[in-house]
Amino acid sequence: MARKHQLDKIRNIGIMAHIDAGKTTTTERILYYTGKTYKMGEVHEGSTEMDWMDQERERGITITSASTQCFWRDHTINIIDTPGHVDFTAEVERSIRVLDGAIALFCAVGGVEPQSETVWRQADKYHVPRLAFVNKMDRVGADFFNCVAMMKQRLGCHPVPIQLPLGAEENFRGVIDLVDMRARIWDEDQGKKDKGSAYRFVEIPSDYQADAAKYREKMLESLAEYDEPFMARYLEGHEFESSELHRLIRNATLAAHITPVLCGSAFKNKGVQMLLQAVVEYLPSPLDVPAIKGANPETGEEEERHPKDDEPFSALAFKIMSDPHMGRLTYIRVYSGRLKAGSHVDNPNADRSERINRILQMHANDRVAVDEIWTGDIVAVIGLKSTATGHTLCDPDRPIVLETILFPEPVVSIAIEPKSKEDEERLATSLAKLAEEDPTFRVEVNPETNQTIISGMGELHLEVLVERLKREFRVAANVGKPQVAYRETLTTSTEISHRFVRQTGGRGQFAGVSIRIEPMEPGYGFSFVDEVRGGAIPREFIPSVETGVVEAMKTGVLSGYPIVDVRVTLTDGQFHPVDSSELAFHIAGSMAFKEGARKCHPKLLEPIMDVEIVTPSEYLGDVIGGLQQRRAQVREIKSRSDVLQILTALAPLSETFGYATSLRSATQGRATYTMQFSHYEEVPEAIAKERLGWL
Numbered sequence: 001m002a003r004k005h006q007l008d009k010i011r012n013i014g015i016m017a018h019i020d021a022g023k024t025t026t027t028e029r030i031l032y033y034t035g036k037t038y039k040m041g042e043v044h045e046g047s048t049e050m051d052w053m054d055q056e057r058e059r060g061i062t063i064t065s066a067s068t069q070c071f072w073r074d075h076t077i078n079i080i081d082t083p084g085h086v087d088f089t090a091e092v093e094r095s096i097r098v099l100d101g102a103i104a105l106f107c108a109v110g111g112v113e114p115q116s117e118t119v120w121r122q123a124d125k126y127h128v129p130r131l132a133f134v135n136k137m138d139r140v141g142a143d144f145f146n147c148v149a150m151m152k153q154r155l156g157c158h159p160v161p162i163q164l165p166l167g168a169e170e171n172f173r174g175v176i177d178l179v180d181m182r183a184r185i186w187d188e189d190q191g192k193k194d195k196g197s198a199y200r201f202v203e204i205p206s207d208y209q210a211d212a213a214k215y216r217e218k219m220l221e222s223l224a225e226y227d228e229p230f231m232a233r234y235l236e237g238h239e240f241e242s243s244e245l246h247r248l249i250r251n252a253t254l255a256a257h258i259t260p261v262l263c264g265s266a267f268k269n270k271g272v273q274m275l276l277q278a279v280v281e282y283l284p285s286p287l288d289v290p291a292i293k294g295a296n297p298e299t300g301e302e303e304e305r306h307p308k309d310d311e312p313f314s315a316l317a318f319k320i321m322s323d324p325h326m327g328r329l330t331y332i333r334v335y336s337g338r339l340k341a342g343s344h345v346d347n348p349n350a351d352r353s354e355r356i357n358r359i360l361q362m363h364a365n366d367r368v369a370v371d372e373i374w375t376g377d378i379v380a381v382i383g384l385k386s387t388a389t390g391h392t393l394c395d396p397d398r399p400i401v402l403e404t405i406l407f408p409e410p411v412v413s414i415a416i417e418p419k420s421k422e423d424e425e426r427l428a429t430s431l432a433k434l435a436e437e438d439p440t441f442r443v444e445v446n447p448e449t450n451q452t453i454i455s456g457m458g459e460l461h462l463e464v465l466v467e468r469l470k471r472e473f474r475v476a477a478n479v480g481k482p483q484v485a486y487r488e489t490l491t492t493s494t495e496i497s498h499r500f501v502r503q504t505g506g507r508g509q510f511a512g513v514s515i516r517i518e519p520m521e522p523g524y525g526f527s528f529v530d531e532v533r534g535g536a537i538p539r540e541f542i543p544s545v546e547t548g549v550v551e552a553m554k555t556g557v558l559s560g561y562p563i564v565d566v567r568v569t570l571t572d573g574q575f576h577p578v579d580s581s582e583l584a585f586h587i588a589g590s591m592a593f594k595e596g597a598r599k600c601h602p603k604l605l606e607p608i609m610d611v612e613i614v615t616p617s618e619y620l621g622d623v624i625g626g627l628q629q630r631r632a633q634v635r636e637i638k639s640r641s642d643v644l645q646i647l648t649a650l651a652p653l654s655e656t657f658g659y660a661t662s663l664r665s666a667t668q669g670r671a672t673y674t675m676q677f678s679h680y681e682e683v684p685e686a687i688a689k690e691r692l693g694w695l
Helices: 023-033 054-059 085-098 114-125 144-155 188-194 206-225 228-235 243-252 274-284 421-437 460-473 540-554 582-598 617-629 659-666 684-691
Strands: 010-018 066-072 073-080 100-106 130-135 159-161 163-166 174-177 184-187 201-202 259-263 294-295 300-305 313-322 328-336 344-347 352-355 357-363 366-370 379-380 393-394 413-417 442-445 453-456 477-479 486-490 492-501 509-519 526-530 566-574 603-616 632-638 644-652 672-682
Touching: 010 023, 010 460, 023 066, 023 274, 054 492, 066 274, 066 357, 066 379, 073 274, 085 114, 085 313, 100 144, 100 274, 100 300, 114 144, 114 617, 114 672, 130 144, 130 274, 130 393, 144 159, 144 259, 144 632, 159 206, 163 259, 243 274, 259 274, 294 617, 300 328, 313 421, 313 644, 413 460, 421 442, 421 453, 421 460, 460 477, 486 526, 492 566, 492 582, 509 582, 509 603, 509 672, 526 540, 540 582, 540 632, 566 582, 603 617, 617 632, 617 644, 617 659, 644 672, 659 672
Parallel strands: 010 073, 010 100, 100 130, 130 259, 159 259, 526 566
Antiparallel strands: 066 073, 163 174, 174 184, 184 201, 294 300, 313 328, 313 393, 328 379, 344 352, 344 393, 357 366, 357 379, 413 453, 413 477, 442 453, 486 603, 492 509, 509 566, 603 644, 603 672, 632 644
16 A cells, blocks of 8 residues: 655644643644634634643643644645643643654744743754744734744744734734745735635835845845855845745754744734745655664664654654543554554563554544554554553564653642542542553552542642543542642761661571762762672672662651652672572661661752743732742842733742632732742741641
């Protein structure tokens, strides 16, 4: 069977942005103009295609990344619409990992907002080429050039406008194309009838010609920086064809030298067709992306898989979803080779062979079965039982392990308990399914209280998951107050020796260890150093000492929170030729660390959040007062306009619960805030005693 879509005409892209920048609205317009849907979905009406969950439509936000496929000018575009809320950052992380290019959406009023920076850094990590689309040009306060300046200042990138807005706010009527040097105008009355499908090409209005010439010159200068032959011709004063400029913009974008900037208003149906054209002209196909690297699981040597259909099959599982009708769906991105439904693949991460029963092309939560997948495809498959997020699927004869996806640690925890005996039986199964889907959602049972504790990225994250338990899994549960994921750290060094001896008649247990415990700088993590000489401890027992230490670190010596940023050195020990065992050294290592940690003046650490608040100027004093009551440190206050102020602050997570409600009441609902994890910091001793009962 021949390939359905040419590889060089495939675009795997994502739409990423801060919350409420218009990602879902833009995606809905793309689906309409490409003929994928016959009706435009609206977020405010709860009629969107991509936000298909009830909660997404009720709240007006994207919670899960949804994928779809559409077609534009002979090109196949696979799109993933990602959430903008920081609580769902895992959805963005795993989507960006498998994409070739991305559209970064910015609000023309808000500019570069905190979550915009987060997703931009995620895209930087995976070297994803981007286009920028300045949306909401029709809104009061829209400022295209301020948004471009903020991109340069906050993101450290090289934004290059290839379009200028024709008007702004209520006068926004079209865009000026700096490549073709002509304008596109949408007639307001006609636009209501044809939903923005038709536009007119006109000469650039006389009052915009000077700006257009100035920014075209800047665009040419930017391109000349990265292409010497072009620079020589540019300095000689040559004229350039549009086709040549398109090629140069594409090359500079693929190399991540520049970020082309476009503009429009998705809600008013203006500029989306130009954005689609830019996607096919400037963003990479799978052929433009470097070969994916991985390791041979048998030899450990680095290997590559090139984006070719005749290469050995390799794919990455980036999302697991529980479907009430289809069962377990695994979303995969194919990096090389081809595969038919019913085939067996290897999962080297789980050391299992898996059978792919069915292959589905997804459109949000709708699906179409396909018989075969090829390089560059993004699909969902049914039948994989052991595959988790970040696992590799590959040809059994040519195994490879691709780089996995790393996710941030959860920062908020709550206790959850079933309301009835019937719910108790379903709760564990339902929580396991949710944890399988979401790598930033953790479930564990507290051994001391026997409570089930669920952890996530924020209050909204856990609220949504608990709501899903009730709606999708029909489990009624009570939840406790959110708990903060504190950490413990040590402040001084010590050396400690411990002997573990048990005689029970017959063979006993014996192990002796001497360790040095040292505090390290924040963010160091943990390292274990073996300095045992002369066979004081046999080599086969040393890993057991390390596992004992690691186990002891999970429950610290102050309040039972994990100990972080420490180096443990095994310096000496004792063993018995008969009574020594792995278990004995495991216990000795654990007990030695616990005993030593108590002598290292342990301190409690709490998560500190980066908070940004946008408030009308008249409420600035109330907002600052409210923050100070929550132990927050105000870092900066800036004016966005005559009427708006932006505060950035660092606040302990434990003090931010319920802040949304108090901020709304203090500002009559007019202020907004966003929050994301920044770092861990020592808890003041008075607070530790008061809140945690630590003495």
